[in-house]
Amino acid sequence: MELQGKDLHISIGVKQIVSGVSFHASQQQLIGIIGPNGSGKSTLLKTVYRVLKADSGTILLDGKELSSMTLRESAQKLGVMSQINEFNFDxxxxxxxxxxxxxxxxxxxxxxxxxxxxxxxxxxxxxxxxxxxxxxxxxxxxxxxxxxxxxxxxQQTPCLILDEPTNHLDIKYQLQLMELVKSLKCTVIAAIHDLNIAAMYCDYLYALKNGKLVGEGSPQSLLTEAFIQEVYEVSARVVTDRGHQYIHYIPTVF
Amino acid sequence: MGTMKQKTHRSYFLLIFCLLLGLVISLIVSVGFGAVSIPPGEVASVIAAQISQSLHLSGYYEELLHSSTAVIILNIRLPRVLMAAVIGAGLAVSGTVMQAVVRNPLADPYILGISSGASVGAAASILLGAFAVLGNYATSAGAFFGAFAASVFVFVVAFSGKGRSSTVKLLLSGMAVSAIGSSFTSFLVYTANDADGIRDVSFWTMGSLASTTWEMLPIPTFTVVILGGFFLTQFRILDVMLLGEESATVLGINSNHFRKIYLVLTACITGIMVATVGTIGFVGLIVPHIMRMFTGSDHRRLTPAAALAGAIFLIWCDVFARIFLDNIELPIGVVTGIIGGPFFIYLMLTKRYGFGGG
Known part of the structure; x- marks a missing residue:
């Protein structure tokens, strides 16, 4: 299954949260959306899983427009792992x-x-x-x-959206979840906080800042020290060891 | 694992069986209570005689049906007991649905201002002569229109205006409309100079089954059976609704759409029940909670159990209403509160049940 977003503009109330973002996840690819807090990652994903509506732009599932499908149809294709929700009944x-x-x-x-x-x-x-x-x-x-x-x-869907589901998980389960998702052979779009996890599991990354796309590419090409400094405003050292990429953050005095 | 599943399956069927048996026994035994008490055996034989006569089975019960007890049973007590069962089931199912729709354990069928709207309509008809063109049905019509208008109003308030509609907004606007409605009813009563009228109004605000006749039964019965039956089929959607709008969307359910349908239908059931017997509080609130202790929140199991339990509960509340004081009938709304409240607190203190507190 192929999932594609084209020139999405999304606002909540009067505030524009996402402006002009496009992405493309081809068959069985694991795509990561990275970016600091408030960059619009979650808003973008919520639009993909139809909790929010885009002001303009289209989302295509295997070339078919998502907004033309019923919720039931899209729920058979798109599964969502998001943060835990609380509810009153048991x-x-x-x-x-x-x-x-x-x-x-x-x-x-x-x-x-x-x-x-x-x-x-x-x-x-x-x-x-x-x-x-x-x-x-x-x-x-x-x-x-x-x-x-x-x-x-x-739910057995060919496409998965991970809206930061690893938040409550300790590191063992975070890694297990990513391994599991990877093994499912689904098309996956994931909002990811942890750049090391992004580097380890994603095939391709999109970086958001203030609702705009500020970079895209494979983890190796995108996650450079200069890029991390620019997007996250932290100093970091990127080390490659036996083919794996590791990001070390360097504490700075505020 | 498998045995555990079978065990919960079996205990659920046992629960339903007990409730059904309890309902049949309650229907027969409760008919015996009142100013003249009649043993259950006699009640059963009179009912059996009536049924076999209606089916033209034989004429040999004729004599039994002409006795004075038969007249009391068939003309006075039986319609009343059946009405209690129908209304109790309707209130419990509406309460179950409302709690799922607004995702709040404090919801009951009256939460959307329905009861106070009904009281305003009834009070306006009794004290001011509104709906007089409808003759004998004026007060019922007033109550129904009042109930319906109030819930439509709540609905419009909750779903329009700035910001996203939320279940909390729905709940709060319901409470606001309730407050406005009951103040308005109090105003009408306070300024009225009509003692009989005031007593009639209090009938609507506290409910009564005392004047039930056979003619009154078909409309509420039909409504409760059809709409209650409809809600029994909605278990998957009701379950998912409890998870919240976002989870529902992800699972392919448009909860906003179903919320509107369910609200309109519960307003219909409640409006018709209120128009028939006045507002009877507490049943729709507590019966679903009590049944959740046995069945969990799974609506496929909960809704039928709540309907049966609601019927049994209201039958016995009505018995209590007619025998507690000699020569005076208590309003049934008073009884549901007196019996239901302490029982509810007892369950809260002794059972491990979160009441939706999470």
Missing amino acids: FTVEKMVRMGRTPYKQLMEPDHPDDLALVDSAMQQTGVTHLRDRDYSTLSGGEKQRVLIARTLA
């Missing part, structure tokens, strides 16, 4: 993961054995099988996050 972990099958279900249709098998394997992949009968609200932040990731996996 479901068991298994029920939460089962809700990932919603886009495929008719109104009264029960969950079939195939659905349950998908739910089981999704819970296994994120290591929450032992929590299946627990109430979601009683879980820790990291456990909740993994349950929501399992829900997205159960």
